[in-house]
Amino acid sequence: MDAGDPVYVDVFGSGRRPATVVYERRGAVRVRYDDGDEQTVSPNKVHPKRGAPRANALARASTYVSELVCVEKPETDRAPWYLAWIRKQKCEWCSVTTGVQASHHPREGGGSTAMKCSDFRTLPLCFGCHHRFTVRQQIGSMTPEQTRQWAEEHLTDRLSAYIRESR
Numbered sequence: 001m002d003a004g005d006p007v008y009v010d011v012f013g014s015g016r017r018p019a020t021v022v023y024e025r026r027g028a029v030r031v032r033y034d035d036g037d038e039q040t041v042s043p044n045k046v047h048p049k050r051g052a053p054r055a056n057a058l059a060r061a062s063t064y065v066s067e068l069v070c071v072e073k074p075e076t077d078r079a080p081w082y083l084a085w086i087r088k089q090k091c092e093w094c095s096v097t098t099g100v101q102a103s104h105h106p107r108e109g110g111g112s113t114a115m116k117c118s119d120f121r122t123l124p125l126c127f128g129c130h131h132r133f134t135v136r137q138q139i140g141s142m143t144p145e146q147t148r149q150w151a152e153e154h155l156t157d158r159l160s161a162y163i164r165e166s167r
């Protein structure tokens with residue numbers, strides 16, 4: 001667990017209390033409750049808040065807004081909680097709300113799907129738009145170059161919106 005992670009803590013006699021991790025050290029977790037009280041508890045009493053992104057992951061997302069680069073280390077850039085949020089959005093191009101997929105922004109000049117970009121470089125797209133985007137690499141009457149530029153701007157907007165909502 002990292003500092004800032006939102007958690008629930010088992011409190012004897014009163015169920016679970018929401019708290020934030022201050023630090024974790026040698027089998028003990030320091031937590032801060034919403035009223036400001038702090039306590040050091042055993043790790044098995046601390047449960048991550050389900051569905052909430054971990055603090056360092058959100059910080060990682062924030063850095064992507066300023067340095068949107070295609071990273072070639074997929075294992076370090078998986079963010080399933082961000083993809084889940086993306087799938088709940090409207091299609092970025094045609095505003096359809098059902099069957100929305102998280103579409104990874106293709107690498108410059110194409111590239112295999114095995115070399116997918118970071119999960120932060122995704123747009124919500126419906127099945128049809130996703131296909132046009134990843135296979136034909138162009139949407140609507142835009143050229144592939146215009147499509148890339150459009151995607152670049154919109155994925156930054158999405159990430160910013162996500163960060164705003166999560167705060």
Ligand SMILES: [Zn+2]
Nearest residue numbers: 091094126129
């Ligand atoms: Zn669409």
